[in-house]
């Protein structure tokens with residue numbers, strides 16, 4: 264063996280190519296960023312989040328950017344034709360209140376059983392969830408259009424699990440919604456209480472698909488699988504935590 268000259272040729276070639284490859288990548292990024300190369304929006308990391316776009320490998324990045332700034336978030340809802348009527352900021356000084364929140368009554372095809380106040384990122388997550396998970400799952404598992412989402416509310420100045428002491432719930436900042444059921448265009452109604460363990464395979468499969476799909480858009484998704492407190496609703500929030508239960 265010739266020690267010192269044992270580096271195999273492919274590894275040496277790979278090392279020689281790293282710098283030109285990085286340079287080419289940097290040039291490509293600069294050309295896209297400056298608008299000299301126009302990519303289809305789906306493949307353009309600088310394109311804004313679009314509710315109508317089929318989720319792809321850049322979706323998580325675009326969604327994170329849209330939810331980080333109120334103006335971008337409101338623009339994403341407006342582009343998706345979702346009415347989000349701004350409401351005045353509220354602060355009670357006890358860890359309760361909201362800023363840049365809005366009233367929302369209707370998503371893409373489904374309405375909310377009653378209008379709710381939500382922080383914009385939570386509203387955008389709900390709109391994406393309805394469009395990309397709930398609506399297709401209703402067609403797949405129940406062969407009907409999703410018409411209405413029933414809920415137990417969003418904003419409430421309270422602690423986690425209604426405890427007398429402890430941390431504030433994300434409901435206290437309008438960053439959470441509790442969903443209790445769904446109504447289909449053909450009139451059928453599903454509830455978490457009645458259908459999570461339904462012998463009707465389609466109903467149970469729809470609710471499982473809804474829970475799993477929520478995890479793609481909300482930081483925290485809690486279902487009846489999590490604990491007995493959630494037997495009758497999905498708790499969905501965008502408050503920064505991570506859970507999919």
Ligand SMILES: [Zn+2]
Pocket residue numbers: 434439440441497498499
């Ligand atoms: Zn909740």
